[in-house]
Amino acid sequence: MTQLLFYGCLFVGFSPILAFYAMVVCRNSQLIILSIGGSFFWLLSMLVASIWWYIIPPMRTSFWFIIPFSIAIQEAFRYLFYRLYAWGFNNRPSLSQVQSQLQKQLKEKSINSSDQSETELQQQQQSSQQPNHQDINTRLETLSARPNHTLSSAAIGCGSGITYAFVMYGTIMWDSQGPGNLFSAACPTVSLFMISAILALCISLLHIAWNVIAFQGFRSKKYYLVAFVIICHYLISYLTLLNIKKSCEGSVVSIGIITILTIAFCFRTLLNSDSISKKVD
Amino acid sequence: MITFKISLLLLLFSFSSFTLGQVNPNSQVSxxxxNIPNYVYPCTRMLTNNGVAGCTSKAGGNDGAIFLIDSDASLDNLISGPSQPDKIILALDPDYFNKSIIEKVNSKSFEGILVLTDKPQSYAYSPDIAYPNKAFGLYPNSNFTWNTLGDGLSELSFNYPIFAIDTNTSIEIRQYGESNRNGLYPKHGAQLISFMQAIMTSESCLHRGFCAPMGGLSSWATFSPSITSAQPILMVIVPMDTTAFFHDMAIGAQSNTYASVVLTSIMRSLSMVDQSTWNMQVxxxxxxxxxxxxxxxxxxxNDIVNFKCSEYYDDTNTTCSSPFNSDLxxxxxxxSNIQAILELNQIGNPLTTNAKQQLLFAINQVNPxxxxxTIRSNIMSVSDRLNLSVGCQVATDVPELPPSSSMSFLKVSPNIDHAVITDHFGAYTNNFYNSHQDTSxxxxxxxxQDTITLFATVIDQMAGGKNNITVDTTFMNDIFSCLTQSFSCDYVERLLPVYPYDTYPSFYSSVYGTAPTAQLLTIQAQFFHNLFINLTNSVVGDVCSNSKSCPSSDYSCIGSRCRISNTHYHEAVSLAFTFDGSTGNFRVTNTTYPTYTESxxxxxxxxxxxxDSKKSEIIFLIVGIIEFLSTVAILIFSRNYLSKRYKLL
Known part of the structure; x- marks a missing residue:
């Protein structure tokens, strides 16, 4: 009977972030590597957070106490990964920068070559079979060029978001296949699997938005963006606690609204940032 | 985050299960x-060569919302009311469990049945057939009806699962069923898993290895160190096993467990008397x-008449390897040496009284x-001599011997003196014959106590003794509560190597085993055997932990002591089956004998x-698919839109 519920939860919880992964991240091999890096660092932060949680047995069920530490650890790992990313990538030209440079070179060449005689053109063809040093450099630059910062940070966020969704929710969702259903005290009529699917959807998307905003903040040293991410993270975490006893509507609706607002804010900061610019043709 | 919390719990699992081995059961989602009750009592599938009986679920189990039938109104609501929106599992009040109700509800669609046991059934009922074992007794063409209450429910085949539920869980289910009546979601549901592998007939399932022959191990014991042909034998027998619609609830207090209590107490009393004057082997x-x-x-x-060992296992000639028999x-x-048989059959509740206000047992004989x-005159003389609350009377009006183990002896040797003792003169007076309601x-x-005194005196007198019988009432009461109420008494702890998983006493014989060398020994059969050793031991040796630590193979380690006793198991398996060593399976070779097998x-x-309601789950799935499609659409649109207008650096 509740294979239905299983597939419902699967679509609601996972489809947006998996679609983002398939349609955005998978188009570039470097983005895939970055997303795997993002998920690895998020798992490391969870490992540290769970060790912290485990070594203090009396506070294990006091989530208000555990949340601040685990969020701090997650954000610290986000910064660590940013430093690693910056160390490897910051001084490299981006793909679009390399491409525009290449186009500029080609333009100059074609202007020059139009004046040249036929013999010279033949020589040119010969030399193109044995490319000169400048060409080699351009190709290497193209191969090792980094994807742009916005997509990189989104891919890292996507990696951690997918890992989050599978680790936190995938294992629970597996149990929704059986005939039984789970209801919480806060929501005696709505299945906890459904609520969790919606929360997994919101929070996995928030992982992308947070990562884009935070990386933007780190890179451009606008630390109010980082502060926004941390505060938003805390807010979301404490809102989920409403699900335990008080009100699941309050938690789900407010988390949904915050998610939409955060994504909107993310786009706004992007447009104001140095990593995106209007095309001028 | 709630999901965050759960991830922490998951990480806890990996820690605790790998490092400490402690798992907090409350934190697992499933x-x-x-809520899985520890003890449930399934209806299982039995087969004969003519077909199947009993129940089976689907391979993955049957599930549905609980629908309680505890009144005629709720039964009418199911049968003629509006059709149910969900799949349903019926929960039957004890009073609504009989063949006519099951046949009524069979017209409706449901997934399975739970039978509650929180109340006793308020009317007399037997799910067994009208003449138990008719085809295998002395009167296969009889028209008599012994079990007048029997409606034959146990012989029917159901393609859905039926379970009986213990008392405490039954109370919960009743509440679940009542709260489901308001029609609001979430409803309480149940899943019943009892998938039976065997189909068709005993012959085909034995061939495929999906069933095993019914049977088990009988036990017999005697006080004399060895059986000789010099003295005649008095057999005192009791059919040990019983059955019920739910096999694991077969206490069978009246149908035979009472007789088992009497038999063991008789042995206890006789073990304390002077047996030197006995001229019979009991x-x-x-x-x-x-x-x-x-x-x-x-x-x-059949074995004492026909068994011939063609190859002994060793020089002691106690074990035969072909055909295999571990105890010869x-x-x-x-x-021919068996002079008389005294069978204690259904003796738990005599209702007939005589002029002296004694409750009377019936002495049944083929020719009363x-x-x-000799046995009849002995019983009558003891019954008249002792001034007890119980007495005996010859059942002269009954046309036949009631279904009894003695029939097996009389079939082969009709002239053995015999007496089958019952509490009924004619048709059964047992209100719950072969039902799980046949309790203490x-x-x-x-x-x-008087019953024990009476029959112990009869046996002593027949054997040649003139003793005054004293009854060990502590033993009697312990064994009674152990066998009819909770299988957890002091004797169970002392005499059995393992403690029973479920202390609900059940004397269902279960299956014989998958091969003569792989016999199944039920804990109840083992209990009788060990109790017999304890009651009849002639030598009690040192403290031991197992039989290997005893001085010789004659000893068995029972109750932490090495004991020598003339107590033996004997196989109980139908002669219809022959074990085929080449295939490792039983085959049906003689259909004149019973061909019962269990899946x-x-x-x-x-x-x-x-x-939850199916409607809300469908809506959720549709929302999910729409969400997926719109995400893809938004991504394609925004990629096109943004790449035209913006340049990413």
């Missing part, structure tokens, strides 16, 4: 959803598998009017949980 036997066509007694009689002690008994019957409240415990199964389980 244990929060499913053999006590409890036969297993008697409900399935007198398996134990038929096999025993029965070969000392010859049928025959002039010479269905028998008369007040007369237990194999992996496990049986009942789960309780909450179910």
């Amino acid at each position: 244990s929060k959803i499913y 053999v006590f036997a409890v036969f297993n598998g008697e409900r399935w066509g007198y398996l134990g007694s038929t096999k025993f009689v 002690a029965f070969m000392n008994i010859s049928l 009017n025959s002039p010479q019957s 409240s269905n028998v008369n415990q007040q007369i237990l 194999n199964w992996d496990y049986t389980q009942v789960k309780f949980f909450l179910v």
Whole structure:
């Protein structure tokens, strides 16, 4: 009977972030590597957070106490990964920068070559079979060029978001296949699997938005963006606690609204940032 | 975050299960959803060569919302009311469990049945057939009806699961069913898993290895160190096993467990008397598998008459390797040496009284009017001599011998002097014959001591003794509560190597095993055997931990002491089956004998949980698909839109 519920939860919880992964991240091999890096660092932060949680047995069920530490650890790992990313990538030209440079070179060449005689053109063809040093450099630059910062940070966020969704929710969702259903005290009529699917959807998307905003903040040293991410993270975490006893509507609706607002804010900061610019043709 | 919390819990699992081995059961998601009672009692599938009986679930189990039937109104609501929106599992009040109700509800669609046990059934009822074991007794063409209450429910085949539920869980289910009546979601649901592997007939399932023959192990014991042909034998027998619609709830207090209590207490009393003047060898036997066509007694009689060992295992000649038999002690008994049989059958609740206000047991004989019957005259003389609350009277009006183990002996040797003792003169007076309701409240415990005194005196007198019998009332009461109430007494702890998983006493014989060398020994059969050793031991040796630490193979380690006793198991299996060593399976070779087999199964389980309405789940799935499609559309659109207008650096 509740294979239905299983597939419902699967679509609601996972489809947006998996679609983002398939349609955005998978188009570039470097983005895939970055997303795997993002998920690895998020798992490391969870490992540290769970060790912290485990070594203090009396506070294990006091989530208000555990949340601040685990969020701090997650954000610290986000910064660590940013430093690693910056160390490897910051001084490299981006793909679009390399491409525009290449186009500029080609333009100059074609202007020059139009004046040249036929013999010279033949020589040119010969030399193109044995490319000169400048060409080699351009190709290497193209191969090792980094994807742009916005997509990189989104891919890292996507990696951690997918890992989050599978680790936190995938294992629970597996149990929704059986005939039984789970209801919480806060929501005696709505299945906890459904609520969790919606929360997994919101929070996995928030992982992308947070990562884009935070990386933007780190890179451009606008630390109010980082502060926004941390505060938003805390807010979301404490809102989920409403699900335990008080009100699941309050938690789900407010988390949904915050998610939409955060994504909107993310786009706004992007447009104001140095990593995106209007095309001028 | 709630999901965050759960991830922490998951990480806890990996830690605790790998490093410490402690798992907090409350934190597993499925244990929060499913409430799984420890003890449930399934209806399982039995087969004969003519077809199947009993129940089976689908391979993955049947589930549905609980629908309680505890009144005629709720039954009418199911049958003629509006159709149910969900799949349903019926929960039947004890009073609504009988063939006519099951046939009524069979017209509706449902997934399975739970039978509650929180109240006793308020009317007399037996799910067994009208003449138990008719085809295998002395009167296969009889028109008499012994079990007048029987409606034959146990012989029917159901393609859905039926479970009985213990008392405490039954109370919960009743509440679940009542709260489901308001029609609001979430509803309480249940899943019943009892998938039976065997189909068709005994012959085909044995061939495929999906079932095993009914049977088990009988036990017999005697006080004399060895059986000789010099003295005649008095057999005191009791059919040990019983059955019920739910096999694991077969207490059978009146149908035979009362007789088992009497038999063991008689042995206890006789072990304390002076046996030096006895000129008979008294053999006590409890036969297993008697409900399935007198398996134990038929096999025993057949073996003492026909068994020939063609190859002994070793020089001691106690074990035969071809045909396999691990204990050849029965070969000392010859049928011609058996002078008399005293069978205690259904004796738990005599209702007939005589002028002295004694409760009367019936002495049943094939020919009650025959002039010479030593056993009858002995019983009558003791009954008249002792001034007890119980007495005996010859059942002269009954046309036949009631279904009894003695029939197996009389079939082969009709002239053995015999007496089958019952509490009924004619048709059964048992209110719950072969029902799970045949519990200790269905028998008369007040007369237990006098019954023991009466029959122990009869046996002593027949054997040649003149002793005054004293009854060990502590032993009697312990064994009574152990066998009819909770299988957890001091004797169980002392005499059995393992403690029973479920202390609900059940004397269902179960299956014989998958091969003669792979026999199944039920804990109840083992209990009788070990109790017999304890009661009849002639030598008690040192403290031991197992039989290997005893001085010789003659000893067995029972109750932490090495003991020598003339106590033996005997196989109880139908003569219809022959073991085929080349295929490793039994084959049906003689269909004149019973061909009962029991299906194999992996496990049986009942789960309780909450179910949501199907409508909300469908809506959620549709929302999810729409969400997926719109995400893809937004991504394509925004990629096109943004790449035209913006340049990413």
